[in-house]
Amino acid sequence: MKNYSIAKSRRIRSTPYTSRIEKQGVTAYTVYNHMLLPAAFGSIEESCEHLKKNVQIWDVAAERQVQISGPDSGKLVQLMTCRDLSKSKIGRCYYCPLIDDNGNLVNDPVILKLAEDKWWISIADSDVIFFAKGLAAGNQFNVKIFEPEVDIIAIQGPKSFDLMEKVFGKTIKELKFFGFDYFDYKGVEHLIARSGWSKQGGFEVYVENTESGLDLYDYFFQIGQEFNVKPGCPNLIERIESGLLSYGNDFDNNDNPFECGFDKYVNLDTDAVFLGKEKLKKIESEGVKRKLMGVHIETNYISLTGSLDIMSDDGKIMGNLRSACYSPYFKKVIGIAMINEPFCKASETGKLEIEGKIFALKVCDLPFI
């Protein structure tokens, strides 16, 4: 597979950490929320192995925030998501599918409740800010909506806990999963959540003070040698093995939350007022006709650049493959696919054509591990 350069410009925003990761050996980028997101530091297989055993520092500034504040902010945030937020607490993160009028997905952010009237929507790759602005204007809500200058550094991997303790003290280890609080670094307070886009454990620092964030970024590498700290980025292999779904890759605005297995975040039997509620009730009562599933593919190389049709053994279209990679753990290619009924159950078999060759595959439940 030939490599193509990325043409940089202001429209594809750099992050405060871009010059650092370029010195540290980033080799590939993707674009996420109109910003550079590192995609590889050399081999993603080696990086995956390292992440599972050690600790990595990630420039994930591309996880942008949409800040919604003001008297109607709670109403607007609830209107956008099918997850009931009526009992949500300040200091907690909530994984929330955002839904449009048709019951289809708009994004799957983590929502942070900063105050009763102040929220951050930490978004996947789509312009939630314009969805929020449209809804607010249409409903004449009294809110303020903007993208604050917040650039996230993620600290991921099993040794992230000890590294973070060394910087912020013991209390950081008491942070519960998806909880957040404020921690001091050389006199500057940083919002830190126990979260991140891997299943290896870790934290995300929501940096508002860029200068302090840059200093902190460097400090992690200065003191992290004993934990074998390395620069990294969201890892394709690790995230597929862990079944972490990606908006735009595994699902998009043509899919509904039941098809994506988000059932537990769809709270239809509550008083919560949100878009697409009646549509989702109808979809639930009728049942979905396809579902995101895992697949094991009998090959050891793939470079997926778009959807790929999956055929049943008797030549019917079973669904389409949306993400895939070689997994050193399974010693074969694994992927995430939208599988149609009646094929969406574990151990169904099918086949796939890649560059003229046919490979056998087997459907499985998510997550893989």
Next chain:
Amino acid sequence: MKNYSIAKSRRIRSTPYTSRIEKQGVTAYTVYNHMLLPAAFGSIEESCEHLKKNVQIWDVAAERQVQISGPDSGKLVQLMTCRDLSKSKIGRCYYCPLIDDNGNLVNDPVILKLAEDKWWISIADSDVIFFAKGLAAGNQFNVKIFEPEVDIIAIQGPKSFDLMEKVFGKTIKELKFFGFDYFDYKGVEHLIARSGWSKQGGFEVYVENTESGLDLYDYFFQIGQEFNVKPGCPNLIERIESGLLSYGNDFDNNDNPFECGFDKYVNLDTDAVFLGKEKLKKIESEGVKRKLMGVHIETNYISLTGSLDIMSDDGKIMGNLRSACYSPYFKKVIGIAMINEPFCKASETGKLEIEGKIFALKVCDLPFI
């Protein structure tokens, strides 16, 4: 400047033409509306020279359409833009700044009126679909909004007229600037507009029938030798010289249309009902404090990856540079910058630091040529 690879995935969608342009020698991509947009076929200087004299075929499928149809479609389209569309005609394209509740820009699409109740918004790089969906839901408009499968091929350059005549016959030359009509290619009707993202003249084919579009793409190269046809893409040099502004590069959601020189598309003295109208009236009466201007910079190389502060001769911040390139025509670097009052007039001088070196610059009006 080191090159970095682009990491492809389904989220960064390929176009129907991607495999073709990769065989034809594309070397760099950017990402635009979550899709691959070619950014270079080797030297952009040579490509610029070729474009000015010949004809190029561009894969600009990344110019996505937002289709809005239904009884309230006209009302919704008007609500999004400060340009008065009350006298708009079927078969015409309209360049329209989209505006939010604060009077700031959301996008600057070309809007095609297909019927009284059917519109295509041919967008720059932001998710207008979610802005439209939010507004429609909030206002309970009776509309249908979706992204149709339309992939544009642009035919650009002075010889595009003769090439198009050879394919579609004489009548295509009668199409007025920003007019569109339907033309037959081997029994398939294609919507073709006299438009495109260069000032060298040309057409855009809004391909709905992908198979026919692929055939047409190949046909242009088969029969275009006499016009020296080549593959190409929107050219950084040509578009800056021509003063074609780019959303995300030259302006974004932090800027208003008066700052960007869109005054003639801001129709405040009409009955048109649109977002931000009162804000824009206030901005107009107070006058803007900064403006997009051209700059000539006394150097022959730049690789701009973000904004760069411009200083006045006595050390004040004059504004910031947002796009720039070496122009073989001017034999120096030219750029587009947001310049603050009292500096935003032609022939003001200032300076710029690039990689530790200071370069003199002079402000000028747009467009350059």
